[in-house]
Amino acid sequence: MASVTFDHVVKRYTADLTVVKDFNVEIKDKEFMVLVGPSGCGKSTALRMLAGLEEISEGEIRIGDRVINDIAAKDRDIAMVFQSYALYPHMSVYDNMAFPLQMQGLKKPDIDKRVRNASQILGLENFLERKPRALSGGQRQRVALGRAIVRSPKVFLLDEPLSNLDAKLRGQTRIQLQKLHRDLQTTFIYVTHDQVEAMTMGDRIAIMNAGILQQVGTPGDIYDHPANLFVASFIGSPTMNFVPATIQDGTAKAAGFAVKLPKPVGAAKGTLGFRPEAVTDRVTDGGPSMEMAVDVVERLGSDQFLYGQVGGDPVTARVDPRLSVQPGDKVRLGLETHALHFFDSESELALL
Amino acid sequence: MSAVQAVAQPAAVKRRSTFRIRPAKWLLNIVVILIAAFWLMPTIGLAIISLRPEALFQQSGWWTVLTAPSQLTLQNYQTLFSQGLVSGGLLDSLLTSAEITVPSTLLVTIISSLTAYSIAFGRWRGRTLCFFIIIGLMVVPVQVALIPVVQLYRAFGSVTGFNPFGTVIGVIIFHVAFGLPFGIFLMNNFYSGLPRELLEAARIDGAGEWSLFSRIVLPLGLPAAASLAIFQFIWVWNDLLVALVFLGASKHFPLTIFLFDQIRTLAANYWIISTGGMVSILVPLIVFFSFQRYFVRGVLAGAVK
Numbered sequence: 001m002a003s004v005t006f007d008h009v010v011k012r013y014t015a016d017l018t019v020v021k022d023f024n025v026e027i028k029d030k031e032f033m034v035l036v037g038p039s040g041c042g043k044s045t046a047l048r049m050l051a052g053l054e055e056i057s058e059g060e061i062r063i064g065d066r067v068i069n070d071i072a073a074k075d076r077d078i079a080m081v082f083q084s085y086a087l088y089p090h091m092s093v094y095d096n097m098a099f100p101l102q103m104q105g106l107k108k109p110d111i112d113k114r115v116r117n118a119s120q121i122l123g124l125e126n127f128l129e130r131k132p133r134a135l136s137g138g139q140r141q142r143v144a145l146g147r148a149i150v151r152s153p154k155v156f157l158l159d160e161p162l163s164n165l166d167a168k169l170r171g172q173t174r175i176q177l178q179k180l181h182r183d184l185q186t187t188f189i190y191v192t193h194d195q196v197e198a199m200t201m202g203d204r205i206a207i208m209n210a211g212i213l214q215q216v217g218t219p220g221d222i223y224d225h226p227a228n229l230f231v232a233s234f235i236g237s238p239t240m241n242f243v244p245a246t247i248q249d250g251t252a253k254a255a256g257f258a259v260k261l262p263k264p265v266g267a268a269k270g271t272l273g274f275r276p277e278a279v280t281d282r283v284t285d286g287g288p289s290m291e292m293a294v295d296v297v298e299r300l301g302s303d304q305f306l307y308g309q310v311g312g313d314p315v316t317a318r319v320d321p322r323l324s325v326q327p328g329d330k331v332r333l334g335l336e337t338h339a340l341h342f343f344d345s346e347s348e349l350a351l352l
Numbered sequence: 353m354s355a356v357q358a359v360a361q362p363a364a365v366k367r368r369s370t371f372r373i374r375p376a377k378w379l380l381n382i383v384v385i386l387i388a389a390f391w392l393m394p395t396i397g398l399a400i401i402s403l404r405p406e407a408l409f410q411q412s413g414w415w416t417v418l419t420a421p422s423q424l425t426l427q428n429y430q431t432l433f434s435q436g437l438v439s440g441g442l443l444d445s446l447l448t449s450a451e452i453t454v455p456s457t458l459l460v461t462i463i464s465s466l467t468a469y470s471i472a473f474g475r476w477r478g479r480t481l482c483f484f485i486i487i488g489l490m491v492v493p494v495q496v497a498l499i500p501v502v503q504l505y506r507a508f509g510s511v512t513g514f515n516p517f518g519t520v521i522g523v524i525i526f527h528v529a530f531g532l533p534f535g536i537f538l539m540n541n542f543y544s545g546l547p548r549e550l551l552e553a554a555r556i557d558g559a560g561e562w563s564l565f566s567r568i569v570l571p572l573g574l575p576a577a578a579s580l581a582i583f584q585f586i587w588v589w590n591d592l593l594v595a596l597v598f599l600g601a602s603k604h605f606p607l608t609i610f611l612f613d614q615i616r617t618l619a620a621n622y623w624i625i626s627t628g629g630m631v632s633i634l635v636p637l638i639v640f641f642s643f644q645r646y647f648v649r650g651v652l653a654g655a656v657k
Contacts (some may be wrong), residue, residue: 050474051552051553051556053552053555053556073552073555074555074556074557074558074559074560078556079556080552080553080556082549082552082553083549084547084549086547086549086550086552086553088550088553088554088568089572090571090572099554099557099559099567100557100558103557103558103560103563121376147557151557177436210437241646
């Protein structure tokens with residue numbers, strides 16, 4: 001069983017620098033779990049504690065049923081892919097992949113079989129004799145993956161492996177990684193700051209901010225039901241619209257429009273949240289509507305985004321790409337009420 | 353405003369450039385060659401003196417060889433080498449130099465690498481303090497330590513029965529002790545520049561400390577180690593003072609003392625000095641050219657991270 005459990009894990013550097021605070025998450029066997037959050041949120045530190053590269057200040061980390069707090073990195077049966085790949089520059093691709101197996105004491109024929117198998121999976125057969133400096137970024141990344149695969153570990157740890165690749169390669173590699181996960185049937189724990197990677201790759205996502213775990217759930221869950229303002233603002237591009245509003249008789253009143261909430265919330269005022277795609281150019285009779293003074297129009301071919309003001313509050317709307325809008329226009333937009341969010345003004349928790 | 357300035361600028365620049373002297377490339381080359389020749393003059397002179405018969409030295413200068421190249425002969429070399437391994441001869445001194453220099457260089461390189469590894473990657477308290485003390489030792493001049501070390505050797509001899517004074521081992525120990533601070537400094541600088549993730553990856557891959565050192569750090573540190581070896585080799589090979597103090601009265605002494613002795617006699621044997629000098633230059637030259645690739649990289653080790 002290769003489940004991974006973080007049990008009240010804390011990482012403290014000094015008395016006033018706690019980088020990971022009371023981190024609790026259970027990662028299932030064979031799951032692809034993504035730890036996502038802005039820079040400095042503690043996700044890499046959590047990963048490194050699991051890897052054995054950082055001491056654990058408090059709490060327990062378990063792989064399966066085994067507590068691994070005091071076990072050396074090499075005995076934890078994990079493999080890690082670093083952001084900078086960390087390939088051994090003086091060794092060939094073959095030797096890079098063979099190194100961990102040599103350290104384990106495997107015999108040469110076994111090593112050869114495993115290395116060739118991994119290089120076949122990753123398409124590296126023609127590069128086995130080359131040194132890392134003769135490889136492109138994408139090839140180096142595959143070698144780093146190969147070095148992890150040959151070990152057949154219980155858990156794969158990946159620390160922002162796509163950050164150093166160009167956009168197109170990143171997209172291709174994302175797909176390859178998902179296929180790899182499916183083929184290897186092993187637990188993957190993946191750290192990134194990119195919410196697109198998180199949404200597309202993870203079976204589940206764990207969002208962190210300032211050392212605190214914000215929410216754990218499937219991508220769909222998190223997108224549709226963010227637990228707080230931070231999660232709502234972090235996931236989804238363009239960002240969700242946030243508009244201060246007061247509640248009166250079950251209706252949220254914002255500066256430029258009002259909308260009836262589908263169910264009562266316990267607060268009198270807070271922040272109303274709705275995604276750009278909830279704003280539509282089709283206004284239903286009697287339904288909530290708003291007038292937007294358009295500042296910027298972004299045409300992406302498949303989508304069109306309008307950035308403007310509604311009653312003084314900045315709002316983004318996703319509209320039909322065939323709609324003709326110019327900056328400076330005033331457009332009347334409707335709001336779909338099935339995807340509304342309301343956040344408490346102090347705790348920022350979702351009330352709706 | 354800017355358009356006017358843009359128009360005005362090219363005119364101004366043009367005028368200035370006609371006043372500036374722009375030497376042609378061939379002129380620069382000639383100047384460089386002249387400087388090089390000037391610098392090499394004494395060595396070239398020495399080489400030619402060693403290739404002329406002894407008698408001619410009193411009669412004419414070595415530059416006359418340019419007009420009468422038939423003077424050149426290998427006789428001096430033949431005479432000195434045919435002496436064989438007689439104690440105090442050229443060959444014997446050459447061997448003694450090697451006996452002192454090679455172990456010193458090897459020991460300094462190996463010990464420096466190991467120590468620097470521990471200081472750069474180890475996690476033990478007092479690491480930084482240790483490092484600064486070692487660096488601080490670089491300040492100590494050789495001369496200051498000579499007498500105390502002689503006394504130390506004598507004390508050691510009275511306790512254990514082996515007095516290193518007057519032995520090659522004693523000289524080696526001294527050279528290693530003085531070579532280590534700089535060696536550790538150099539290797540530590542280089543090792544610190546290695547990306548930390550490389551070692552983390554190796555640790556996760558299962559490498560223990562020794563594997564980490566021998567299979568990752570050491571091979572990557574080879575440029576720095578090679579240039580340290582060059583520095584150390586040349587320093588010890590050319591050393592006169594330490595050898596004189598410890599081996600001055602011995603039967604076997606290094607080349608530096610061999611050459612020095614020649615100068616001390618009333619009638620200096622310039623043919624021996626020049627011939628021995630050329631032999632003495634040759635060995636470090638061979639070492640240098642063998643390791644030359646690493647030398648440049650090593651000089652910059654730690655300078656640019």
